Amino acid sequence: xxxxxxxxxxxxxxxxxxxxxxxxxxxxxxxxxxxxxxxxxxxxxxxxxxxxxxxxxxxxxxxxxxxxxxxxxxxxxxxxxxxxxxxxxxxxxxxxxxxxxxxxxxxxxxxxxxxxxxxxxxxxxxxxxxxxxxxxxxxxxxxxxxxxxxxxxxxxxxxxxxxxxxxxxxxxxxxxxxxxxxxxxxxxxxxxxxxxxxxxxxxxxxxxxxxxxxxxxxxxxxxxxxxxxxxxxxxxxxxxxxxxxxxxxxxxxxxxxxxxxxxxxxxxxxxxxxxxxxxxxxxxxxxxxxxxxxxxxxxxxxxxxxx
Amino acid sequence: xxxxxxxxxxxxxxxxxxxxxxxxxxxxxxxxxxxxxxxxxxxxxxxxxxxxxxxxxxxxxxxxxxxxxxxxxxxxxxxxxxxxxxxxxxxxxxxxxxxxxxxxxxxxxxxxxxxxxxxxxxxxxxxxxxxxxxxxxxxxxxxxxxxxxxxxxxxxxxxxxxxxxxxxxxxxxxxxxxxxxxxxxxxxxxxxxxxxxxxxxxxxxxxxxxxxxxxxxxxxxxxxxxxxxxxxxxxxxxxxxxxxxxxxxxxxxxxxxxxxxxxxxxxxxxxxxxxxxxxxxxxxxxxxxxxxxxxxxxxxxxxxxxxxxxxx
Numbered sequence: 001x002x003x004x005x006x007x008x009x010x011x012x013x014x015x016x017x018x019x020x021x022x023x024x025x026x027x028x029x030x031x032x033x034x035x036x037x038x039x040x041x042x043x044x045x046x047x048x049x050x051x052x053x054x055x056x057x058x059x060x061x062x063x064x065x066x067x068x069x070x071x072x073x074x075x076x077x078x079x080x081x082x083x084x085x086x087x088x089x090x091x092x093x094x095x096x097x098x099x100x101x102x103x104x105x106x107x108x109x110x111x112x113x114x115x116x117x118x119x120x121x122x123x124x125x126x127x128x129x130x131x132x133x134x135x136x137x138x139x140x141x142x143x144x145x146x147x148x149x150x151x152x153x154x155x156x157x158x159x160x161x162x163x164x165x166x167x168x169x170x171x172x173x174x175x176x177x178x179x180x181x182x183x184x185x186x187x188x189x190x191x192x193x194x195x196x197x198x199x200x201x202x203x204x205x206x207x208x209x210x211x212x213x214x215x216x217x218x219x220x221x222x223x224x225x226x227x228x229x230x231x232x233x234x235x236x237x238x239x240x241x242x243x244x245x246x247x248x249x250x251x252x253x254x255x256x257x258x259x260x261x262x263x264x265x266x267x268x269x270x271x272x273x274x275x276x277x278x279x280x281x282x283x284x285x286x287x288x289x290x291x292x293x294x295x296x297x298x299x300x301x302x303x304x305x306x307x
Numbered sequence: 308x309x310x311x312x313x314x315x316x317x318x319x320x321x322x323x324x325x326x327x328x329x330x331x332x333x334x335x336x337x338x339x340x341x342x343x344x345x346x347x348x349x350x351x352x353x354x355x356x357x358x359x360x361x362x363x364x365x366x367x368x369x370x371x372x373x374x375x376x377x378x379x380x381x382x383x384x385x386x387x388x389x390x391x392x393x394x395x396x397x398x399x400x401x402x403x404x405x406x407x408x409x410x411x412x413x414x415x416x417x418x419x420x421x422x423x424x425x426x427x428x429x430x431x432x433x434x435x436x437x438x439x440x441x442x443x444x445x446x447x448x449x450x451x452x453x454x455x456x457x458x459x460x461x462x463x464x465x466x467x468x469x470x471x472x473x474x475x476x477x478x479x480x481x482x483x484x485x486x487x488x489x490x491x492x493x494x495x496x497x498x499x500x501x502x503x504x505x506x507x508x509x510x511x512x513x514x515x516x517x518x519x520x521x522x523x524x525x526x527x528x529x530x531x532x533x534x535x536x537x538x539x540x541x542x543x544x545x546x547x548x549x550x551x552x553x554x555x556x557x558x559x560x561x562x563x564x565x566x567x568x569x570x571x572x573x574x575x576x577x578x579x580x581x582x583x584x585x586x587x588x589x590x591x592x593x594x595x596x597x598x599x600x601x602x603x604x605x606x607x608x609x610x611x612x613x614x615x616x617x618x619x
Contacts, residue, residue, distance in 0.1 A: 135325030139590050140552040147329075150574050150582050151336045227451055231556055234453050235571060250454055254560065257461050268454035276449040 034284055037277040044274065048093040055087035059244040067260045077262035079252065083242070089266050091244035095233075096274055099160050100225035104218050106164025111171025112214055116202045118172065119179025130176060133169035141166055145228055149237050159238035163225050174217055178210040212289040219285040223278040230271050246271050311605045315598050323594060330587045331376045334579050341365050344579060345389055380587075386580035390573075395584040399566055403588075406558070406565035409488065410551050412481050414543060416489030417550075421496030422539070428497065429504025429535070430527070440497055447494020452553060456487035456560045484561045488553050492546050496539055503535035537604070544600030548593030 047054060063082035070077045076085035118129040136144060148162035182188055183206075191201045232238045233247030241248055246267035253264025334341050342359045343351070351359070360366045364375050379386070385395040428440030463470040463483060471480045507513060508531060516526050555567035562568075566585050573581035 131321060131325060134322050135329055138322050138326050138594055139586070140548040140593055142549070142552040142555065143586060143589055146552075146555070146570065146574060147333060147582075147586055150579070151333055223449070230451060231453065235556065235559060237574070250457070254457055257457060258465050261461055261465075264454070264457050268451070268457065271454060272446075272450045275451065276445065279445070279449055 033280060037280045037284075040273060040277045041281070044093050045097060047090055048097050051091045051094060055084075055090045057084035057087040059083060059087040059091040060242040067256065069260070070262055076266045077260060079249070079260070079263045080256055081242075085249070085262060085266055088244035088249055089246065089270055092246045092249065092267065092270070095156065095239060095243075095245045096226060096230070096271070099156070099163065099229035099238075100222045100278075102160040103163030103225045103229065104167060104221050106161060107167035107171050107221070108214060108218055110164070111168040112175050112207075112210075114168065115172040115175025116179050116206060116210075119176045120183060120198060120202050120206065126176075129172065133172045133176075136166070136169040137173075141224070142228065142231065145232065146237075149232065154237040156233075156239050156243075159229060159232045162232070163228050166228075167221055167225070170221070171214065171217060174213055175210050178213055179206055182206045182209055216286045216289050219278075220282040223275045223282060226271070226275050226278060312602050315601050319594055319598050323591070326590050326594065327377055327380065327587065328373065330583050330590070331373050333583050333586070335369065337579070344577065385584035385587075388573075388578055388581045390576050390578045390581070395581050398569060398581065399584060399588055402564055402566045402569050405563060406551065406554050406567055409481060409484055409554050409557065409563065409565060410547070412485035413489035413550050413554070413557075414492065414547070416485050417492035417496055418539075418543070419493075420490070421493035422500060422536075424493070424497035425500025425539075426504065426527070426532070428501035429508075430523075432501075432505045437501070440501060444494045444498040444501075447491055447497070450490075452487050452491055453556050453560055455490055456483065456557060459483045459487055484557050484563060487560075488550060488557045491553075492543075492550060495542060495546070499542055500535055500539055503538060504531055507531045507534055541600055541604050544596055544603070547596045548589065551589055551592065 061083065063078070065074075065078055066080055066082040068074055068078040068082070074084050074086065076089060078084055079088070114129050114133070118126040139147065144166040145159075145162045148165045149158060152158045152161060179202075188201060188205055191205050196205075229238065230245075230247030230250070233245050234251045236248070236251065239245040239248045241252060249267040250264050250271070253260070253262075253267070256263050334344065337344055340356070342356045342363070342365055345363070346356065346359065364372050367375075383396055385399065387393065388395050388398060391398065424440045424443055428437040428444075431437055460483060470482050513526065513530060516530050521529070552567075554565060555570055557563070558565040558567040559571050566588065570582065570585040572578075573585065
């Protein structure tokens with residue numbers, strides 16, 4: 001049976017401060033690409049925070065200066081309604097940061113307890129949870145997101161929920177595998193012998209030991225979440241224009257390629273840079289926490305296989 | 308092999324059951340009255356709603372409805388689109404060849420780009436070709452394929468005018484969609500093949516081959532590539548479903564007919580029976596291909612555990 005999870009849940013204990021320092025060290029010690037990736041993401045965060053002051057124009061204000069090529073006044077040009085693309089890209093940073101973080105946050109908050117419960121409880125509950133996860137993984141990732149959007153409808157909030165839901169099974173599987181492994185360890189047996197409640201054992205004894213893996217998956221998933229969020233906005237299921245968003249602007253620029261290449265190009269570049277930086281950081285986080293882990297792409301996971 | 312197949316089918320059967328349950332439930336999970344949802348937009352009278360409920364069995368308990376649903380599926384009845392009024396099975400049958408063509412073309416592109424790049428990187432790890440190949444792999448995964456599609460259109464259709472961006476019929480029309488869809492997968496293949504080759508060149512049997520005085524190309528083709536390509540075949544199979552669902556976006560961009568653009572239209576129009584059927588159709592294909600890949604993999608190379616690693 002193929003195990004999606006890194007084999008054992010007995011990684012190093014979770015120490016937030018020391019680990020953060022370790023990551024920071026790993027990223028800055030002679031690793032220029034890593035430093036650039038960190039700086040880029042920090043830069044995007046700052047841009048997103050300061051969007052109202054940084055953006056030279058109102059991102060949704062239409063003017064008569066339509067389809068203007070990049071110039072000093074409009075470094076990224078203007079779109080078909082005369083809106084300043086630079087301002088739109090700046091404001092769009094908010095959504096590109098929000099969507100993956102909220103999405104993956106949702107998968108963590110639901111997937112991790114499910115995995116713990118499945119790993120620690122009776123065979124029956126475990127079977128129900130994990131077989132449900134198998135079914136969800138039987139759909140290609142994007143398809144699962146589209147199913148959720150069909151059920152709950154479009155809009156930015158729902159897209160974030162859909163991304164979250166579709167990544168739940170990945171968290172659940174990994175945590176399930178690790179919990180099973182941890183269950184047989186002496187420290188869990190000791191806790192049980194002391195008469196601690198299952199809830200307490202799961203929360204205080206097992207969870208800290210699977211924490212590193214949760215962080216590894218979460219950081220690896222961010223790039224995928226960015227791509228999926230922009231895909232859905234591109235398809236028109238998420239953010240509705242004129243709200244500035246990189247994916248939605250890309251879609252709008254699609255119809256103006258012949259006349260105005262800049263409308264699609266700058267949001268596209270921004271998305272690519274964002275995914276590049278997140279993927280790189282995800283790999284680094286994985287390397288720092290779990291050098292041995294063979295983290296498998298969600299995409300390559302075989303549907304219908306159990307851990 | 309038969310035992311392997313039987314075991315794999317036994318694992319897949321409950322998943323298939325679960326998939327049909329989930330797809331069946333889509334209609335019922337949408338907030339609101341299913342009959343009202345199905346007649347979306349047509350402002351039905353209460354009588355029409357009641358009539359539809361009886362006609363579709365929506366007044367019966369869910370398990371009964373589910374059994375009816377599966378029964379209809381087994382007879383090839385995927386329901387009727389409430390938008391076009393045509394049987395959905397026909398709609399899918401008319402569109403699937405286009406999507407399949409695009410998917411296969413994209414996978415061909417992925418192999419044609421990914422394998423040479425992977426070999427170039429894996430032959431001389433650390434060299435500049437390897438760095439170049441590595442850069443390609445990183446970019447390939449990061450550049451969103453819908454943006455890449457637009458760049459391709461901009462360069463090849465708008466500026467160079469060598470390839471058409473829209474339209475079908477002409478055989479060249481598939482080039483740009485296939486390249487944009489296959490490009491991400493080619494990066495995955497290149498990275499996987501490169502890592503496999505590096506690993507294989509470290510093996511004792513390669514040392515022996517070298518000691519025997521085999522030429523470099525002989526070593527590559529006869530010994531290294533054969534083993535290095537097995538996981539590539541697997542990833543091709545496993546990624547089939549993802550390429551198929553990626554076709555959803557590419558078909559929309561290039562205005563191509565296919566089940567992908569049909570699915571997007573159906574979601575937008577809230578044509579729930581159509582959404583259910585397309586989703587089920589893709590999921591079943593995904594499931595069957597995964598099953599075949601697993602079996603083929605076990606047959607090809609029983610040594611390697613079913614769980615293979617290193618695809619990221």
